[in-house]
Amino acid sequence: MIQKIGILTSGGDSPGMNNAIRAVVRAGLRYGLEVYGIYDGYRGLVEGNIVKMDRKSVSDIVNRGGTILRTARLREFKEPEVRMKGIEQLKKYGIEALVVIGGDGSYMGAKKLTEMGINCIGLPGTIDNDIASTDYTIGFDTCLNTICDCVDKIRDTTESHSRCSIIEVMGNHCGDLALYSGLAEGAEMIITPDHPIPEEEIMKTLRTMREKDENKRAIVLVSEKLFPDLKAFAERVGRETGFDTRYDVLGHVQRGGAPSAFDRILAARMGAYAVDCLLDGKGGLCIGLVNNKIVSYDIYEALALPRDKHVSMLRLIDILNG
Numbered sequence: 001m002i003q004k005i006g007i008l009t010s011g012g013d014s015p016g017m018n019n020a021i022r023a024v025v026r027a028g029l030r031y032g033l034e035v036y037g038i039y040d041g042y043r044g045l046v047e048g049n050i051v052k053m054d055r056k057s058v059s060d061i062v063n064r065g066g067t068i069l070r071t072a073r074l075r076e077f078k079e080p081e082v083r084m085k086g087i088e089q090l091k092k093y094g095i096e097a098l099v100v101i102g103g104d105g106s107y108m109g110a111k112k113l114t115e116m117g118i119n120c121i122g123l124p125g126t127i128d129n130d131i132a133s134t135d136y137t138i139g140f141d142t143c144l145n146t147i148c149d150c151v152d153k154i155r156d157t158t159e160s161h162s163r164c165s166i167i168e169v170m171g172n173h174c175g176d177l178a179l180y181s182g183l184a185e186g187a188e189m190i191i192t193p194d195h196p197i198p199e200e201e202i203m204k205t206l207r208t209m210r211e212k213d214e215n216k217r218a219i220v221l222v223s224e225k226l227f228p229d230l231k232a233f234a235e236r237v238g239r240e241t242g243f244d245t246r247y248d249v250l251g252h253v254q255r256g257g258a259p260s261a262f263d264r265i266l267a268a269r270m271g272a273y274a275v276d277c278l279l280d281g282k283g284g285l286c287i288g289l290v291n292n293k294i295v296s297y298d299i300y301e302a303l304a305l306p307r308d309k310h311v312s313m314l315r316l317i318d319i320l321n322g
């Protein structure tokens with residue numbers, strides 16, 4: 001049976017990563033394992049930035065956003081020789097298996113390491129909810145709540161001036177943050193990569209809305225990267241619809257803050273499950289929450305799954321707003 005495991009966080013940070021670290025460390029110690037924290041993702045692995053952890057190492061982090069192990073990206077990790085350097089570092093410490101918390105890129109690194117003899121389990125740590133093998137990723141719920149908090153505030157001033165506010169949220173090619181926050185906020189329009197709307201149609205819809213009611217205000221939620229020049233887009237809306245229009249890019253505020261209770265619990269469940277998998281001698285898997293059950297998938301299979309485009313949610317939004 002294995003005796004020493006490592007843990008790292010990789011890719012973009014997300015609230016709840018610390019709760020996953022805590023769960024892996026505490027569950028590992030409970031089962032008699034030695035647990036090592038690897039700083040700065042795969043870069044720290046290759047450079048040997050590795051520290052033994054104890055119960056106290058993860059005290060008082062349940063309510064902290066970000067990741068105490070810091071995170072990084074190392075493009076060169078795709079090369080087998082670079083991964084071999086990481087494996088040599090692990091061998092120095094006798095670390096036999098790893099938990100990797102990150103997004104789909106980090107999953108690939110974990111799978112490739114497993115194929116080279118180090119069993120790895122991936123946990124979905126990303127605000128974007130762009131991993132098909134889980135209903136929710138760790139950090140999505142917190143980020144969604146942060147967005148709702150911000151939009152609530154923007155709504156007050158939008159409403160007072162009968163304006164149109166165009167609000168850009170994160171998502172990295174995945175529309176879930178815009179869609180879910182759009183439903184939660186009763187947004188007049190939601191524009192995502194899965195559900196794009198031609199600009200002409202956006203103008204026409206907003207123009208009609210404004211013509212019907214001159215005191216109407218409109219909240220338009222858009223996913224990042226869809227309108228590279230958001231200012232120009234907002235100016236066009238202002239020119240062509242009759243709405244006094246403003247735009248906001250919520251930006252990095254979306255990544256931070258104390259994790260929600262949902263994310264804390266999700267991370268705890270997934271972290272403990274990952275340790276169980278490693279103790280069973282499994283590797284190359286990623287953990288998901290499906291129908292409120294913690295499950296595991298082969299990483300390649302997980303990455304090939306189609307993402308849910310939430311068509312029924314879009315229909316609901318249409319019913320509620322129509």
Ligand code: ATP
Pocket residue numbers: 010011012013042072073074075076077078079102103104105106107108109110112125126128
């Ligand atoms: P996020 O969703 O927050 O962007 P991510 O895990 O998808 O997180 P990436 O930058 O895509 O973020 O990947 C993180 C790291 O995983 C990369 O910097 C690299 O070290 C490693 N990685 C990515 N793709 C591969 C691959 N094909 N093989 C080996 N390692 C990889």
